[in-house]
Amino acid sequence: MIIDTHLHIIDLEALHYPWLGSVEALNRMFRYETYAAEARKVGIAATLHMEVDVAETEIVAESDYISGLAAQPGSLLVGAIASCRPEQDGFARYLDLVREKAIVKGFRRVLHVMPDDLSESALFRENIKRLSGTGLTFDLCVLPHQMERAIALVDLAPDVTFIVDHCGVPDIKGGNIDGWNKGISEIARRPNVIGKLSGISIYGDGENWSVETLRPYVEHTIGSFGFDRMVWGSDWPVCTLAGSLSTWVAATHALLSGVSPEDKAKLLSGNARKLWNLSV
Template sequence: MNTPLLIDAHHHLWDLSQRAQPWLDDPAVASIRRTFTPEDLRSTATHPVAGRRLHGTVVVQCIADVPETEDLLALAEREPLIQAVVGWTDLTSPAVGDVLDKLLAGPGGRYLRSLRHLVQGETDPDWLQRPDVERGLGAARDRGLRYDVLVRAHQLDQAVRLAERFPDLPQVLDHAGKPDIARQDFAEWERRIRRLAAHPHVVCKASGLITEADHTRWTNADLRPVWDVLVSAFGPERLMFGSDWPVANLAGGWNRWAATVDELVTGWSDSDVHALLAGTATAFYGLASAAGASDTTTRTTT
């Protein structure tokens, strides 16, 4: 019997000796203002989820910088833990296609599976609908790439419009659209999430939830309402586990999040557990098969 696999579909890495991360200047994140390497993740991520231990990961860009993406791709080429990269390029640039072609042909280019932009920091309420952005998204789609959607709860209408306008671009919502768990204010978030989930080519990362809660006082009960909405709206077959490590260290860390998910999936079927923990990410990002799940589970497709 093969060992069931666990894929972390969302984490970050940075080396401050090689590249600055200006967002780390915020005093609120001082505790993670240091270099984080794959070995740090490997030694940290030790708690199993539903009996599964970390097998592979998807590393995600942090800053609007093509050289960072190039470095992550080169790292994926030599680091077996990393199975895919979510990178960045300027979607508004007329040269976006040329940049993508260069990334795909460069060292580790085969690991580039998706793009992401920090739309959460854009003040334009229609940023994802700008003509130059849509041209860039079309260039990504035409090269077989996916798109990671990073928006806050109040920006989810942009994500809905993106889903409507690009039905042939596979999309994943990062961090469940950042619901306000700290204040337990979910009504508008839930309404928008259900509209987004109505589009079958959109999946969702169950990630980043603990940092939307009170960092020091959150409990599993605080997360349960959000979790239940996600499972109801998307179903396990369109959800994927992500840690958002090392940002997760601000609110408990990789192992505490893993233990929380372990509790949240209690009573799930083997096939639903496999979808959340490996199958959805494998299908969406085109990873090396995670169907090294047990003999009784099959790979979930989206």
């Protein structure tokens, strides 16, 4: 089975997404029902919703919306990674509120499209430390040149589990592997960091990518973290910019060809189940 740890639902009738105005291909409805119909066909048995950077005033509403979908009979949704603003004074109150919502398993603050120094403020770092002891994780979506700052954040909160999204966002199209691979190797030395195999097909040349194009990046990421510290994500519907959900699942199986059944099961479902205490 597969547990998808990185699903985005875009419902323009329920929530507002300011950033979508500049991404025409994604600026439309991507409903849960559309995802679930295909997901079941490719072996995805459960999924965690990843925040979609909704309007700041609707962050709590997004979690409530996902909770409603998860409550539907037969829903694949078993959790959510919620948006947050650690750079703001209200984070502590927000954390108290969200901890009452069973659907929320962790947080993400989009960093790869923000100023590099956002995570370096004293308030941001203090608020990330507030996750200590909560069991809530924090996803890191950073560019290779931001990895040093991500590592500093990880080191300040050693008992918080961090997840590196999309294999660290490598520049696959540009072939710039050297700086990226050093950053992955370094952050993977921290035992409280998990790698996520997700989203990298879109970093190639549109739909002109292949399994072999992705392989060096996937193998280095898995080699750095090991199969005990890797999870999998579809990044749907962003993955549709370079294929489809089915395409990415097929590519994943090809990339893991030759891997032992035990290690493959850890990456595709076991580690996620253990990390977020999922009952699926």
